[in-house]
Amino acid sequence: MTDRAAAATVVRPVTDAWPRRTRLVEHSILPGLGLSLGVTLVYLGVIVIIPLTMLALRPWELGLDGVVRTLTSPRVAAALRVSFGVSLAAALTNAPLGLLIAWTLTRYDFPGRRLMDAFVDLPFALPTAVAGIALTTIYAPAGPLGALAAKIGLKTAYSPLGIFIALTFIGLPFVVRSIQPVLQDLDRDVEEAAQTLGANDLQRIALVVIPALAPALLSGVSLAFARAVGEYGSVIFIAGNMPLKTEIAPLLIVIKLEQYDYAGAAAIGLAMLAISFGALAGMNAVQIFLARRGRA
Amino acid sequence: MTESPILDRRRLLAASGAGLAAAALPAAPLAQALKPATLLNVSYDPTRELYKEINAAYIDYWKGKTGQVLTINQSHGGSGAQSRAVIDGLQADVVTLALAADIDEIANRAKLLPANWQSRLPNNSTPYTSTIVFLVRKGNPWKIRDWGDLIKPGVGVITPNPKTSGGARWAYLAAYAYGLKSGGGDAGAQAYMTKLYKNVPVLDTGARGATTTFAQRKIGDVLLSWENEAYLTIDEFGPNFEIVYPSQSILAEPPVALVDKNVDRHKTRVQAEGYLNFLYSPRAQEIVAKHHFRPRNPEIAAKYAVAFKQLPLVTIDQAFGGWKKAQATHFADGGVFDRIYKP
Missing domain, CATH: 3.40.190.10 (Periplasmic binding protein-like II)
Incomplete structure (x- = not known):
């Protein structure tokens, strides 16, 4: 490996920086760039870029003020607030709880651990509509948990809390599965070293474990958040769908489509895409910062 | 309908070889050239049980009449969503939706059937009401x-x-x-x-x-x-x-309509027209009444009058x-x- 790395340095002297920039694509000594780049571009193009471009182009048939009017109308604004607000709350709730679950499943051994580990994936595997119907059955006032919550005066299903429950459910595996492999690879030596140097349990977790896990945790939370924002199937059953209160943005898109208002639907879709993209980019930036600091 | 276009259609069907693999052809001599055909009925939510029974009856009726074996597929969902699916290319031979406005949209936006579709069948193209x-x-x-x-x-x-x-x-x-x-x-x-x-x-x-x-x-x-x-x-x-x-x-008048462009592409116009006409037949109207839709046929309606409160x-x-x-x-x-x- 060192030989190859050395060879690469010889082939491309660092001092000669200028000619390197004259080529559009930097050639690597690994073969197959043309083919793999071609496949990457075609695949991304067909699967992601072309559909999203169509989405980005569609709303403008309303004109700029039409798009602005759509997005600032009270119902759309309320729906966007509900979707992003509750998604963020659910993702942030999953951060400590997901961390705890990942920790328990990796660091301890107890009977049924593997089974519980498998349970974590269920929200991935379950069709979202099934999840929504199951959650509604349990959390509706007539369901077991819903009745319990009603006794202490909590309205679960058909309220923002119901949306929160559904979004927490679908987001949990993203957080757990992002943290687990990093936690598994985390060198125990480091923690032991910290302990021999006199760090107590709390210090070991706060100063050694959490910083090492932070990038993975953040990426898990961003994934859970992004997924929750677009979630439709599981939410629609439990939300109650009351305009201005529990109507999520994806439902409003469906309602617009139902009225053959394709441009209005695309406008909401584009706004969601832009906000999500901004949020993910922000979280990525923090993650890069954390990773760099971790390496330093 | 006269007999000759049906015969023409049969020849056409036989010649084109359309339809599924020609397994298990019926033994009726007239029908030997007929390949099985498939119809898709795109409908709205509460008609699942109704059309399940009507389809079985029509398949039986059609086999008795022509010897051809039909398969009828059903698709159900919200009426508006179903209409949008047909506009976007779902290959419906007939649509049986909750309201005329949804079929109007198919006529206006995708031009799959003429704008005057509702006058082509009796009773505003609604074989049953609710x-x-x-x-x-x-x-x-x-x-x-x-x-x-x-x-x-x-x-x-x-x-x-x-x-x-x-x-x-x-x-x-x-x-x-x-x-x-x-x-x-x-x-x-x-x-x-x-x-x-x-x-x-x-x-x-x-x-x-x-x-x-x-x-x-x-x-x-x-x-x-x-x-x-x-x-x-x-x-x-x-x-x-x-x-x-x-x-x-x-x-409430949930209308039915033939999707002309689709049946012409599938060469199923005769079967689909027969299907829609069958909905008005006493046999289908009985099934309609049994499923608590109000039949249009006056005799069947009279027979089930007690079941439907007049208001x-x-x-x-x-x-x-x-x-x-x-x-x-x-x-x-x-x-x-x-x-x-x-x-």
Whole structure:
């Protein structure tokens, strides 16, 4: 490996920086760039870029003020607030709880651990509509948990809390599965070293474990958040769908489509895409910062 | 229909070799050249059970008449979503939707059938009708007898979102017609509708979802329901519910239509036309009545008269000037329904 790395340095002297920039694509000594780049571009193009471009182009048939009017109308604004607000709350709730679950499943051994580990994936595997119907059955006032919550005066299903429950459910595996492999690879030596140097349990977790896990945790939370924002199937059953209160943005898109208002639907879709993209980019930036600091 | 076009069609079918693999051809001598064919009926939510039985009857009828073996596929969903699916390319041979406006959209946007489609079959192309009734819990604890009782404070009314559900649009218009009748004109009716929707705790996206919310989740005190769906709920859940007929309701006409461009592409025009005509036949009308839709055939209707309570039914043309106008006034963006939910 060192030989190859050395060879690469010889082939491309660092001092000669200028000619390197004259080529559009930097050639690597690994073969197959043309083919793999071609496949990457075609695949991304067909699967992601072309559909999203169509989405980005569609709303403008309303004109700029039409798009602005759509997005600032009270119902759309309320729906966007509900979707992003509750998604963020659910993702942030999953951060400590997901961390705890990942920790328990990796660091301890107890009977049924593997089974519980498998349970974590269920929200991935379950069709979202099934999840929504199951959650509604349990959390509706007539369901077991819903009745319990009603006794202490909590309205679960058909309220923002119901949306929160559904979004927490679908987001949990993203957080757990992002943290687990990093936690598994985390060198125990480091923690032991910290302990021999006199760090107590709390210090070991706060100063050694959490910083090492932070990038993975953040990426898990961003994934859970992004997924929750677009979630439709599981939410629609439990939300109650009351305009201005529990109507999520994806439902409003469906309602617009139902009225053959394709441009209005695309406008909401584009706004969601832009906000999500901004949020993910922000979280990525923090993650890069954390990773760099971790390496330093 | 004369006999010759059918024979032509048979030759055409045989020549083109269309259809599925020619396994198990019927033994009838006339039919030996006929390959099995497939029809797709794209329908709305509460007709699943109805068309399951009608399809079986038609397959039997068609085999007896022509010897051809048919397969009929059904697709069900919210009426508007189904209409959009056909516009976007779902290969429906016939559509049987909840309201004419949804088929109008297929004619206007995708031009898959002519704009005058509704005049091609008898009775406005609606072989059966239905209406909107109330389903209440056993003993009717809130004493709900008429539309006026729905706006009592504390009554929970379950009805889906009229923007996403065809049945909910009929229910909305039935309520609005009552509001108009009780005086105050449109302003009075809109005040009534605002109070009514204040009592709606959950807006489901479709009729089936609303029935589930009411019957299984035990939310609300009254469900504004398709008549057939109300009977179906009673069949399913037994004596926990009662049907209440209000003083008046609306004549809901769920229309059917041939999708010309699709049947021509599939070469299934004869089979599909036969299917739609069959819906008006006594045999199908019996099935219709059995599934609690109101039959059009006067004899069958008379036979089942006891099963369908007679009540004054307003029509959409009389009370609202047709679907196009009702759609634009009430359900379009910024229409009357949206104004109910202004913050």
